[in-house]
Amino acid sequence: MLAHGDEYEILRRLESLDENITDRTDSLKLIRKSLQENIKKAFENSSKRYNLRSTVKTFNVGDTVYRRNFVLSDATKRFCAKLAPKFLKAKVIAVKGNCMYELEDDVNKKRAVYHGKDIIEGKGGHNTAPIL
Structure with missing residues (x-):
């Protein structure tokens, strides 16, 4: 009884395997090899x-950027979120790890x-909209 696929190769060298078994194992080995190449x-x-x-994207302290504006619609205030600006101008105050930044809005601080x-x-000068 064979416990591992490498044992087939040893038996093939000793010529103690049947031809139909070796043909099948060889074909499966070729299929595995082509599959590995295709996956790579x-x-x-x-x-x-x-x-x-x-x-x-990396930003430094003091850079002027545009941050995403997270707003929700409110029928009682007659406010529609899809008409609100998508981005607001802000300034980088501190870097908090790899991807997190502390920002301060220009309008309401x-x-x-x-x-x-x-x-x-943020590209351009004063009141320039972000390029998407």
Whole structure:
């Protein structure tokens, strides 16, 4: 009785295996090898495509940025969230770890901590809208 696949190779060298068993194991080994190559190619192709569009954003203290505006609609105040601005101008006050930044709004001086995915780099001069 064989306990591991490597034992087939030893028995094949000793020529004590039947031909139909060796043919099957050889074909399965070839299939596994081609599958591994295809998986590796697919991984490399996917990683190339992902890395083209993903960038690491880092901001320094004092940078002017735009933060995502999280608002909800409120019928009692006659406020519709989809008409509110998507981003508000803010300034980086402190860096809190890898992706978290403490921001202060330019308008109402509100301070809060935001994730890097919710921050867009401020380009241009005064009152410039973010480029999406």
